[in-house]
Amino acid sequence: MSKRHVSLKDLARELNVSISTVSRALKDHPDISEEVRKKVKRLAAERNYSPNPLAMGLLKQATRMIGIIVPDLVTHFYSSIISGIESVAKEKGYFVVIASSNEKLEKEKESIANLLQARVEGLIICMSRETTNTEHLEQLLKADIPLVMFDRVCLTNQISAVIADNADASQKIVAHFYSKGYRRIAYVSGPDNLSISKERMAGYLTGLEACGLPIDAALIETCDLTFESAQAAMNRLLQLPIPPDAVFGINDTVAFGLMKAIKTAGLRIPHDMGVVGFTDEFHSTVVDPPLTSVTHPTFEMGQKTAELFFKRLHSAALSETVILETKLVERESSEKPQ
Incomplete structure (x- = not known):
């Protein structure tokens, strides 16, 4: 059997029903018959189906939430940047949900999945020190999930970013x-x-x-x-x-x-x-x-990051990198x- 992630679409095609029918059957929706629910759940178990947070993020529900992932929540550096992001988000009627990777790659991946399951409309990320493989970030790009980075950045030809000089x-x-x-x-x-x-x-x-x-x-x-x-x-x-x-x-x-x-x-x-x-x-x-x-200029770094995020949220514009002066x-x- 293929190792590719099994989607709702795959299950629907195999059962010759709609994707919405599969989705509602898995959630025990009363409009779906007991017989269909059993068939769907049996096939889902056989195919090792699990909800894909990237696909869930694609639902594009206007939750007005932005997910932020930073290496730690202790230092003033990150808290000040978050405050800058928050100030712009508030003006736009958005609020932020913050997660820490604790400098761990696996925690960074886990935080991305959790935030997408919480239906954030996009992500702002500062990489962990362990992040040598960027496949999980490339997945976000492929899924067209708005993504902006700051300070510790990568793939700047594809992802907008704010950095210091x-x-x-x-x-x-x-x-x-x-x-x-x-x-x-x-x-x-x-x-x-x-x-x-x-x-x-x-x-x-x-x-x-x-x-x-x-x-x-x-x-x-x-x-x-x-x-x-x-x-x-x-x-x-x-x-x-x-x-x-x-x-x-x-x-x-x-x-x-x-x-x-x-x-x-x-x-x-x-x-x-x-x-x-x-x-x-x-x-x-x-x-x-x-x-x-x-x-x-940490607060400004946060503001500029948020501005790039909203620009990306409303259009799939080319990536840009903002470089700020230090003192x-x-x-x-x-x-x-x-």
Whole structure:
């Protein structure tokens, strides 16, 4: 038997009845005879039929709900973007239903299915760190379900997206370190599959070149975006024959892990090691020393994402990518004493 998903249409064709008859029979609708209900249910069981959330999403019921999936619901970065999306949605008479992937691919897929079963009219997604295979997102495109992405994006030739100018931001960080007298500048990136990892890496390399600094592969580390993984990455950098004198992380959680490892090694920030983060979480202002970080226009990112969503909802227009500028907020962690 084919492994293809069995649809209501397949069951209807085999039984020589309408799709609506099959659908109502499976729901025990009183208008359908007991005999027909039994036949439909028997065939559904034989063919391993299960409701397809993508097909259900295609019903296009005007529920005025938008599904949002983010990697986590804890950080200010995502909550601020959600607030921006919500502000535009409210103006349009829509409300949002939020799910977290917890940085897991399977949870991301599960959240998509659950939101479609809840009859959202479309989805706004920021990819999990585990999302290396985009087949589940391609399925949404094939099913013509409105989809927009932000921050961690993919398939930008098909899916509209809002991102920060990550490459420019990384260049600014390198230039900032250089202006403060740091010369061995390291970068701790995230999983290679993420767009933000690639873009920030490109900016780092361009920044080194612009400052006339050599590219040293030993100064580039990766982590899985967790505090503990960032600590381990920093420890590896500290064990180099010539350790770095400055380092920046792909996000603030990573930067906090770097700071912990540096302090544990008995080094002082910013005297022995300059540190810069990315996304400018609230905790950047309360760690010791306060963390220099790249701040995103998060609320605006949410608004622009929602605007692209409504544009996609009302027409199958060509995809477009909106790129927003960032700002480097200087604090004590990168202020090398002269």
